[in-house]
Amino acid sequence: MSSNEIETDSAKIRSEKILEVIMSYARLDFSEKTIISDKADVYDAIGAGVNMLGEELKSSVVSLREKEQLLREIHHRVKNNMQIISSLLNLQTHNVKDRDFLSLITESRNRINSMALVHEMLYATTDFSKINFKDYTTTLCKSIYQSYKKPDMKINFFIHIPVNISLEIDTMIHLGMILNEIISNSLKYAFDTNEGTISVLLNQMNSKYFLSVEDDGKGLPLGFNQEKDGNLGMQLIHMLTEQLNGSMKMESSSGVIYKIEF
């Protein structure tokens, strides 16, 4: 074998070694490093560059994982703290018979729970920034239903939301509160027979979302005036919709339908 052939072979082996290390870095495996010879040639330079890039990448990956862990911990703690507040409110209701007071506590607990659910779901995500709207709404509806459910109550939830819609935490907190108010109102006032359906639909057109929440209950009382007769829940729905830079319409015939555009 000539000296040229030996050199070519050596170059090939060294290139392959460097490639192997690059591939292991691509898999975020930083256990390998290229071996730098005493030649200080181009292969050594490339190898040293790859080694240093690997070190920097490893440092960034570790730092990112630490931050993710911290963020996960924060969401977990926020959720836990909210649950503690909710439990404290529940404790206040012991031995209380006043129905108005009990109702107020239930409403407050549900509001807190709708926010805690956002943090609970963020805790389980990988990017900590967005929540799947369908999953959230499904879980929230179950939770609100449990808090208002009477033994003979049978309400069906029809949730039609595209599975691919995920929204930012701030938007989700607002929408969660809005959904909580609307669904709570329906469960409290809409159904005389304790049977019915609540539908939640979401559509997206370009950058706009169209949310509609509808029940097939008895509808609003004749002469109902949103501004005059609306409770805190109604005020919250208006305020939160405005904060989403959205608009809200409420219609009532055989049931009540809320149409929110944001």
Added chain:
Amino acid sequence: MQVPDNCQIYDLTCYWTWMGSDGIGRTKVKPRAEVTITESMENSAAVNRLYTTKKFPLLIDARNIKSISKEARDFFSIQNRSTNINSFAVIIDSPLSRIIGNFFMGLNKPSVPAKLFNNEQDAIMWLKQYL
């Protein structure tokens, strides 16, 4: 860069370090040196011992370097620590030293003025503004 024999030289694991008669500190990497945090701290202590009354520029001959660890690069970038140097120039020539030098400057962002050079004369000319 010649290591002189007429002044005090710190003969370290990976470096020779001394103060030049022109007031510019010098540190020369030993052949095939593999610099880790230990050697970088050892050299930093020696460089700081060159201090007399005012901060000074430092000339680093890195032409013989074989490798430098991330911890050592971070340390040499002088972020969040006190130092007696007010600038440094790094001499590089081989492909290996050029990669290491550029990598250090690009990613580790030294906190004092720093520049890479291919030869000693240009490096000294640049450092003189910091005397």
